[in-house]
Amino acid sequence: MRKHLIVLLIFALLLPVAASSESEKPTFSLMGYDHTETYRDWSTNLFFERLAHRTGVTFTFQQYTESEAYHKALAGLTADGDLPDVLFKADLSPAESMQLLERGVLVDLKPFIEQYAPNLAAILVQQPEVESAITLPNGAIASLPFINEAPAQNCMWINQDWLTALKLNMPTTVDELTSVLEAFKTRDPNRNGKNDEVPLAFIGAYDLKYLAHAYGLTANDFNLFERDGKAVFMPLEPEFRTYITWLNDLYTRRLIDRDGFSTMDALRRVTDAKATPVYGILLAPLVSSVLPAEWTASYRVVPPLTYQGQQVYRTIADPVTTGTFAITAACKDAGAALAWVDYLYSEEGATLALAGQEGVDYVVDGDGTWRKTDITSQPGYLSESGIMTGTVPPGISNDAFQRRYSDQTVRNVSEQIDIVSAIAQTPFPTMPLTQEQADYIAPLQAAIGRYVDESIARWTIGEWELTDEQFAEFSQQLAALGLQEFMTFWQEKLDQHAEVHDATQ
Template identity: 45%
Template sequence: MMIKRWLAGALALLIMGAFAPVQAETSFTFAGYEPETLYREWSTNLFFQRMQEKMGIELNFKQFTSLEKWTNEKRGYQADGELPDVLFKAALTPAETIDLLEKEILIDLRPLLEEHAPNAWQCILDTPGVLEAITMPNGQIGALPFLSALPTVNFMWVNQTWLNTLKLQAPTNQEELTNILLAFQNKDPNGNTKKDEIPLGFLGPYDLKHLAHIFGIVANDFNLYLDENGQVCHMAGHPQFYAFLAYMRELYQQGLLDPSGFRTADSLRMVTKEKSAQTYGIILTPSVGYLFPQQWLGDYALLPPLYFEGKQVYRPIASNIQTRTFAITSACSKPELALRWVDYLFTEEGAILAANGQENVDYVFDGDGTWRKTQSSENRDFIRNSLISGGCPYPGVDTIDFQVKYYDPSIARVKEEIDLYQDAIVMPFAHKALTFNEEQEVEAMQMVLGRFFDEEIVRFVIGEKELNQTNYQEMLTELERKGLSQFLSFWQNIQ
C-alpha cells in the first residue's frame, strides 16, 4: 500500500547511489531495548552486519533486555553526561520524548528529514496521521516511527473447516453469530464424538470488550470514545452497552463462551501438537499462528466485523503508527549519516532486509514471481540471529506487499481477509502526547476506574451480580464516585 506510493522515488535514489557506503570512517553507538525472551544479540546479529557492509558505518551497542533498566537508563540521561549516538528500538513514551527534547538530549529531527532521510520523510507525508502523531506539542520531531499498512488488531478468527463440515456460512450479524455458536456447540464439528468444542474463545474482559462492536461500540484501552459532537465518553454510558452486557450474559449462560475465559492465559490456550483436537470455533487473537500449530493456519479464516444497523466498526489494539522507535542524541557528531542509515529502512529493500533477510541467502524468488524461504531461514534461530523484526518496534515500514508474494497462497488469502477490516477500523480516541505529570495523573485514575469497570463486566457476565437496570445504574454511580467525571474532563481538556 504505502510502499507502492514511494517505491519509485526510493528506487531512483538507489540508482543514484544514495545508499552507497560511507567513505570516511564512521561509527555510532546504538542503545536500545530488546526483550530478553527473544535471546537476540545485536553485536552478532546479521542484520546489523549487513547494514554495516551496505552503509559503511560501524556500530557499537549498548543493549538492554530489561524494560525497567532501559527506562531508568533513558530517564537518567544528562545533556553533559555520556550519551549514545542513537536510540534504536527506543520505546520512547511521549513524556520521555518531550523531556529529552527539552533537556536537549535528543535533537529535533524535523529540519533534517527532507534532505537526509527523504524516504522516511515521504512516508511520513504520504501516510495520514503520521506527522501529527510524531510531532511534539512544541512542533519538534524527536523520533521516527514504524509504519504498517493496517493497525495492530485483535482479530476474530473462525474455524473455516468447521463451517465447511457443517455447511454453514460465516456470520455477519448478532443473530447469525448466535446460531453459528450453537451449531459449534451441538453438532460435533471436530468429529471426535466428544462435546469438547469451545464455541467462542476469549481472554478476559479485554477480549470481550472487542465484541461490543456487535452493538456499534468501539472504545480504547481507557474505555473511552468520542461521540459525534466531539465529547469524550466512557463506554459504560453508551446507549447500547447494557444490551451488550445482556448478550454476553446470554452467551455465557448457554455455554457458548469459553467457561475459563476469565481465568485463562495464552500459555494455557496454546496448542503445539498438530494432531491435537481442534476445540475453538471462534477465537480472538492478533494471530492464530501464535496459539496453534502452523499446520492449522489453513483451517482458520478471519471473521470480518459483524454488522450493526448496516455498519461495520472495529477497534484496533494499536495504531498503524508505532511512534518513537529511533532518535538521535546531541552526542552524535554526524546526525545526517545516522539519518541516512535509518532512511534505508523506509525503502522496500531495507524493510525486507529487516523483516525477511537477504535475497538469495534467506529467501529466493521463483520464476512465477513468488518467493520462498531457504533452508537456512527455516532454522529456529533465524529470526533472532538474522533479522531485527519482532520484540520492540524498530524504525521503518512493513513488507505486506512482499509478504503476499509468498508461494503459499494461504498467506495471500490472509492479506485479502485483513483488507476486510480496513474500512471498519475506527480509532475511537486519538492518543495525545502527555507529559510525565499528566501520565501519572491519568494512570492513577485509570488504575481505579479501569479495574472496577472490568470487574463489574465479569460479575455481570458470569451471573455473580444480576444484570438489571438497578444494578447497572449502581455501577454507573460507583464509577462517578470513583472519579469518572474528572477522568473525562482530563481527556476532554487535552483534545
C-alpha cells in the same frame, strides 16, 4: 550587529546536520536496548554490516540487554555528559522523549526530515496521522517511529469446516451469529457424539469488548472513543446495556466459554493436530497462537457484524510505534544519521531488516514468491543476521514483500486479516503524555478500567442482575472512582491533539 548574530545562529544550527563528504563516512556511537533473550550481539550482527556496505556509516555499540538498566541509563543522560550519537531500538515513551528533549539531550528532528529523510517525509505526507502520532505537544519530533503497514487484529476466527458440515452461512449480524453459536452447541459439528463443543472461546473482558462491535460500539483499552471531537465513555452508551444483556444470554445458554474469565492461552492451547476440534469461534490475533498450525486452513475470519446498516471494529494496537530512534546533541552529523535510518523507511531497507540479503538469506522464485534459504535454519542464525525481533526498530514493515512469502498458508492468513483491517479503526487517538500527565491519569485509568472489566464479568455470568438499579449503581461507582476527572483530562488532550493535527496540515 543583529544581522551578524543571526548569521552566526543559523550557522550554529546547521552544524549538527552538515552532510558528510564521500571520503568522510562517519562512525557514530549507538546506544539502545535488545533483550537478552534475542541472543543478538549488535557488534557482530549482519544487519549493521550490510547497511555499512550500502551507506558507508558504521557504529560503535552500547547495547543494553535489560530494560531496567537501559532506562536508568536514559534517565541519567545529560546534555553536557558523555552522550551516544544516536539511540536505536530506543524504546522511548513519549514522556521520556519530552524529558530528554527538554534537557537538551535529544535533537528536534522535525526541521530536518524533509531534506535528509525523504522516504519518511513522503510517508508523513501520505499518512498525516503518523506525523500526529510522533509530534510532541510542543510541536517537536524527538524520535522516529516504526510503522506497521498491516498490523495484527484481534479477529473472530470461525471453524469453516463446521459451517460447511451444518450447511450454515457466515454470520453477518448479531442474530445470525447467535444462531450459528446455537447450532455449534447443539448439532455436534465435530461429529464425535459428545456435547463438548465450545461455540465461542474468549479470554476475559478484554476479548468480550471486541464483541461490542455487534451493537455498534468500539473503544480503546481505556473504554474511550471519539465522536465529533468529543471523548465518549463507551460503557455509558445506551447500546452498552443491550450488549451486556446479550452476553448474559450467551453465557446462560453456554454459547460462550464458561471458563473464559479464568483461563489463559497456555491452559487452552491445543498442540495435538490429531485431536478433535472443540472451538467454533476463537477470538485471537492468529489461530496458530492457540491451535495447531495444521488447523489454520480450517478457520476463516468473521467479517465485522453489521449493526443498523454499518460495520465497525477496533484495531488491536496502533500501527505506529513511537520512540524507536533518536539523535542526540552530541551527534556531529545528524544529516548522515537521518539519511542512514531513512533507508529503513524504504521497501528495500525494510526487506533487509526483515528477511536479510537476497541470495544469502532468501531467494525470489520465478513466480515472484520468496523463500528462506537453508542457512537461515542454522541455530542462532536469525539472531545473527536479523534485527526485527526483540525491541521494536525504526522503519516500516513492508507488507507487500511479506505477502509474497512462498507459504500459501501465510498468505491466506494475511488475506483473512485484511477483512477486519478494512473496517477496523483506532477508536481514540494515541497521544503523547508528559511524565506528570502519565502519573496523574494512570491511577484513574487503572481503577476505572478494572471496575468496568469486573462489571462486565459479573453481568455476563449472572452475578449481577440486569436491572435499572444495578446499572444506576454502576454509573454511581464510576463517578466515585473519578470518571468526571478522567473524561475532562482526555477531552483536554483531545482538544490539544486536534490543534496540533490542524497545525501540521
